[in-house]
């Protein structure tokens with residue numbers, strides 16, 4: 001039984017890894033050749049520059065064909081590096097004219113969270129599929145408006161939860177669903193890092209900053225994905241050790257979640273503490289992951305001796321290839337807008353609980 005389970009988890013990983021790196025030319029179910037999807041990145045900050053643009057070079061189903069930026073000095077650098085055509089370069093004012101650009105199929109919104117709703121809705125109205133970074137938006141109302149705009153304009157909306165494309169994370173999600181160790185009793189989940197910046201959007205409330213929306217969604221996802229359930233109540237406490245920097249938003253958020261099955265989770269997130277671990281205690285065993293939401297190297301073990309350790313060349317490349325495939329094949333996305341919304345419902349409740357110092361029911 002133990003051996004079977006180990007083999008089974010390995011297979012999950014192999015299938016996932018194989019599907020990420022399919023042959024260059026995709027075939028539709030009718031046998032017709034499909035083109036790669038053209039992607040335009042909106043916002044050329046850290047994540048676009050260091051992770052997404054390089055990962056796009058590793059994809060089979062996508063091509064970096066456009067940029068949207070408010071920083072003209074970045075344009076020649078990006079054109080030189082990625083061969084982007086003049087007609088596929090936009091600023092925040094003329095962005096809507098992307099509607100007339102047949103080279104662009106997908107707009108990937110990589111801006112501060114307060115700008116996600118506006119650019120998702122504008123992209124949808126331009127008839128482009130949208131990939132939007134996490135956290136989906138600062139409010140449930142924004143998330144609902146984004147989902148509606150994409151539905152109304154018949155385009156797909158994916159949230160950039162790269163971890164849900166990672167076979168290591170998929171392995172612990174499967175354990176939660178198939179319950180080889182019985183029900184989940186307790187989850188402990190933490191995601192944080194030390195951010196030394198003093199004047200970034202992550203420290204600005206209006207722009208959607210705060211540890212909870214940033215690293216906190218990974219701690220929250222750890223609990224939601226490990227249980228496969230949605231929380232029914234939250235109790236949260238915000239704190240800071242650097243009030244001179246974190247006076248608008250929290251540096252650290254600790255939150256407890258209660259799930260319908262009776263499972264509980266204790267979660268922490270911070271811009272002041274390096275941490276990234278997940279522990280799940282089931283009725284008859286346990287699972288540990290450390291790290292559980294990194295770009296690479298996520299790995300763990302279980303009480304029956306099973307090791308979870310799959311390596312993939314690039315989480316982001318796999319995410320974008322799978323999202324592109326879902327668009328081309330008209331199949332379900334792994335992380336649709338509705339999944340981003342589920343998190344933001346809980347995040348709103350966490351902020352309410354921290355502000356009012358009470359349990360908030362969901």
Ligand code: NAD
Pocket residue numbers: 043044045046047048070071110111112113133134135160161162201207214
């Ligand atoms: P960043 O600050 O490095 O880049 C933000 C970009 O937005 C910059 O190019 C900036 O010029 C532009 N921008 C436009 N208007 C702005 C304004 N009013 N204020 C500030 N910047 C403005 O941020 P980042 O780390 O690249 O994060 C961007 C998004 O990507 C966020 O939603 C973040 O949560 C997400 N992200 C996701 C991951 C992941 O692992 N999925 C990792 C990092 C960041």
